[in-house]
Amino acid sequence: MIDHGADQTADHATGKAEAGTGTETGLPAMRKSVFGQLELDVRLLGMVGAFILIALAFNFFTDGRFVTPRNIFNLTVQTVSVAIMATGMVFVIVTRHIDLSVGAVLAIASAMGAMMQARWLPQIVGLDYGNPMIAPLAILTCLAIGTLIGAFNGWLIGYQGIPAFIVTLGGLLIWRYVGWYVTDGQTIAPLDTTYLVLGGAEGTLGATLSWGVGLLASAFAIYAIWNARQARKTHGFPTKPLWAEMTLGGISVAVILGYIATLNAYDIPTGKLRRMFEARGEVLPDGYTEAYGLPISVIVLIVVAIAMTMLAKKTRLGKYIFATGGNPDAAELSGINTKLLTVKIFALMGFLCGLSAVIASARLASHANDIGTLDELRVIAAAVIGGTALSGGIGTIHGAILGALIMQSLQSGMAMVGVDAPLQNIVVGSVLVFAVWIDIQYRKKLGIKV
Incomplete structure (x- = not known):
């Protein structure tokens, strides 16, 4: 792993000093600071x-x-x-x-x-x-x-x-x-x-249960990020800026829910649905669809x-x-x-x-x-x-x-x-x-x- 901690403070200071100057050295410094803060x-x-x-x-x-x-x-x-x-x-x-x-x-x-x-x-x-x-x-x-x-x-x-x-x-x-x-x-x-x-x-879980699992997984991801931040504070370690934590949390939630949405977009074939209904002694309603889910x-x-x-x-x-x-x-x-x-x-x-x-x-x-x-x-x-x-x-x-x-x-x-x-x-x-x-x-x- 690359340790960005030592560079963060210096990059932040450089970014502040050069942000208003419009120099070519200021922009790369700020970019490096952004990735450094996201770790x-x-x-x-x-x-x-x-x-x-x-x-x-x-x-x-x-x-x-x-x-x-x-x-x-x-x-x-x-x-x-x-x-x-x-x-x-x-x-x-x-x-x-x-x-x-x-x-x-x-x-x-x-x-x-x-x-x-x-x-x-x-x-x-x-x-x-x-x-x-x-x-x-x-x-x-x-x-x-x-x-x-x-x-x-x-x-x-x-x-x-x-x-x-x-x-x-x-x-x-x-x-x-x-x-x-x-x-x-x-x-x-x-x-x-x-x-x-x-x-x-x-x-598979079907669409409804899959969304439930996706929301629980999203909540767990956010909690894990927050808990890691609190643990670093407790032990006196430097923490990421709040915007960086929120960005990582947002990306995690987007990936999880996007994956669930993709799986829920895949419908069970009509022939298989018909056999499933017949096994229960029922008739498949016209136009009925059901997603596989997770x-x-x-x-x-x-x-x-x-x-x-x-x-x-x-x-x-x-x-x-x-x-x-x-x-x-x-x-x-x-x-x-x-x-x-x-x-x-x-x-x-x-x-x-x-x-x-x-x-x-x-x-x-x-x-x-x-x-x-x-x-x-x-x-x-x-x-x-x-x-x-x-x-x-x-x-x-x-x-x-x-x-x-x-x-x-x-x-x-x-x-x-x-x-x-x-x-x-x-x-x-x-x-x-x-x-x-x-x-x-x-x-x-x-x-x-x-």
């Missing part, structure tokens, strides 16, 4: 700018089909599973490790959860399809499998001293094909209808993002994670149990893989053997593009989520344009290398050792 994150601004450019470019090449309510809805739903795992990958990379097995862990967790619903619970336990216990048991199975595999990986890395690269590279091969044997190589369907609600298209899977992502951010900033575990990533030897000498910490981090990563397995299989309404393929690339790329340093010690949750959105935008846009899959992967790999290069140059410019 904008240069890296975050760069990612937002990149996302906007990608969206505008693909919107042009698709004749306006990319920036539409329908595509934004689909783009959001497709991003969720990778974004959830990317939040966990931040902690893994911050502590100078890597996890190449996330896609395979997602696959085995999805396989076990699907078999619970379609085979084991109905045939062995006798729970018929539609039983209210099926979905919770399947979800718990996915979470438990992911957590156990993650903890096992962490134990091998932390206590047995095997490099994370080797452990998770082996896991990439092992767990996906264990899942293949569990399902006998078959696609498993149908999945429980309650379970499918977590996938996105089958589980997907439940996005709410899950928001909850995960808040929880992981709080874990990183407000808990002892989070402080230990970043301290260990910054200097592992010093962290161990200071009394941090780095071996147990490694187990906890990889167990958390596994838990998030299990949660992503629920979201991904529910979105596809089945378990397929190729589920999660190349997700390890997308997850690592999302974290790195989001500003997580491969050298350890630096990373943000919101950056990883934005990185996942950028990655999914690239893939979705290329698919809409008609780019074939091999070239899509070439572009994604190139973007990952370029993002790391940009990160290295950025840190060199700030004088940070890389």
